[in-house]
Amino acid sequence: MLKIMNIIPEEIKNLEPYKSAREDFNKKGLLFLDANENPCGERYNRYPDPLQHKLKNQLSKTTGTPAEKLFLGNGSDEIIDLVIRTFCRPGIDNLITIEPSYGMYEVLASINRVETKKVPLNKNFQLVPDELLSEVDDKTKLIILCSPNNPSGNLLKFSDIEKILQSFTGIILLDEAYIEFSGSEGFKGKITEYPNLILMRTLSKAWGMAGIRLGYAMCDPEIVQILSKVKYPYNINSITQKKAMQVLKKPQRKQKTVKHINKEKQKVVKILRDLNCIEKIYSSDANFILVKTKNYRDIIHFLKERGIIIRDRSNLKHCEDCVRITIGTKSQNNKLLKQMKQFEKLKT
Numbered sequence: 001m002l003k004i005m006n007i008i009p010e011e012i013k014n015l016e017p018y019k020s021a022r023e024d025f026n027k028k029g030l031l032f033l034d035a036n037e038n039p040c041g042e043r044y045n046r047y048p049d050p051l052q053h054k055l056k057n058q059l060s061k062t063t064g065t066p067a068e069k070l071f072l073g074n075g076s077d078e079i080i081d082l083v084i085r086t087f088c089r090p091g092i093d094n095l096i097t098i099e100p101s102y103g104m105y106e107v108l109a110s111i112n113r114v115e116t117k118k119v120p121l122n123k124n125f126q127l128v129p130d131e132l133l134s135e136v137d138d139k140t141k142l143i144i145l146c147s148p149n150n151p152s153g154n155l156l157k158f159s160d161i162e163k164i165l166q167s168f169t170g171i172i173l174l175d176e177a178y179i180e181f182s183g184s185e186g187f188k189g190k191i192t193e194y195p196n197l198i199l200m201r202t203l204s205k206a207w208g209m210a211g212i213r214l215g216y217a218m219c220d221p222e223i224v225q226i227l228s229k230v231k232y233p234y235n236i237n238s239i240t241q242k243k244a245m246q247v248l249k250k251p252q253r254k255q256k257t258v259k260h261i262n263k264e265k266q267k268v269v270k271i272l273r274d275l276n277c278i279e280k281i282y283s284s285d286a287n288f289i290l291v292k293t294k295n296y297r298d299i300i301h302f303l304k305e306r307g308i309i310i311r312d313r314s315n316l317k318h319c320e321d322c323v324r325i326t327i328g329t330k331s332q333n334n335k336l337l338k339q340m341k342q343f344e345k346l347k348t
């Protein structure tokens with residue numbers, strides 16, 4: 001059995017964490033004169049719960065994952081940064097990720113002076129597990145995967161991800177930011193089987209809460225404890241904790257928007273597919289589509305002139321001439337489709 005303690009750098013293992021003032025946070029009726037807060041302030045004068053007990057209990061109910069297996073971050077981005085900082089030593093260790101994928105993995109690795117090895121997906125944007133595993137060396141501490149992948153939009157094959165889980169003895173961070181749109185359970189059921197798996201999700205996409213900045217990881221409690229030691233004591237602010245509590249109590253609302261967006265996605269794909277300026281639309285398990293065009297520069301420019309912004313992804317691996325389009329509301333999508341038909345009429 002893999003031991004997490006064996007893959008943590010010594011400096012982190014020996015780290016004596018900052019003891020936040022509020023150890024007895026959950027106890028009611030105490031007089032708190034320990035944290036130099038201003039007693040005259042109103043509502044938000046107190047520091048938030050550093051370990052977010054209430055919010056984790058709610059998230060546990062919503063996700064069915066025990067609270068001790070949950071770690072919360074100021075967006076998934078904070079979790080990615082923490083995982084890199086915790087498990088990779090600057091200037092020594094490296095991580096492996098896939099290409100094309102989410103740009104923040106490499107940015108955060110670079111900021112932390114950790115080398116990124118990028119292994120291309122195949123032309124169908126699927127893993128080639130043997131190729132990826134052949135890049136592992138004795139300084140590889142972390143593999144970052146993304147499923148459904150951004151910008152390609154597809155789920156990675158389960159059997160390929162499992163192959164990597166079975167072979168790699170470092171940490172595997174699996175980013176499932178878009179999993180709710182896929183209809184798949186993802187790897188939630190696998191965190192007990194693989195103690196080195198960190199599954200990451202967010203309130204930014206399906207939950208529609210990008211503004212409150214809340215991401216969460218599901219993983220072995222031992223990893224939760226280590227990440228909790230490394231994070232800023234008050235990384236999730238009171239307003240976010242409060243708002244997230246409300247939102248997580250209403251998963252039906254999330255389900256409804258996911259359904260709506262998926263239905264809209266089908267419609268957008270069906271109409272765009274018939275346009276001459278569109279070469280190909282990749283099948284998507286997320287709330288966006290990757291579209292191969294005949295003239296991406298003209299399309300981006302044309303739409304921009306008409307107040308519609310889409311994302312140029314043409315410089316990424318296997319994404320030549322591609323743009324990424326987020327699925328909006330019905331009326332937003334109709335605006336996009338109207339302008340795309342207009343483009344077709346005028347430019348072809």
Ligand SMILES: *Cc1c(COP(=O)(O)O)cnc(C)c1O
Nearest residue numbers: 075076077102150177202204215
């Ligand atoms: C949008 C996105 C996230 C979410 O990031 P947050 O910091 O939680 O908003 C994470 N991973 C990928 C691949 C994304 O596209």
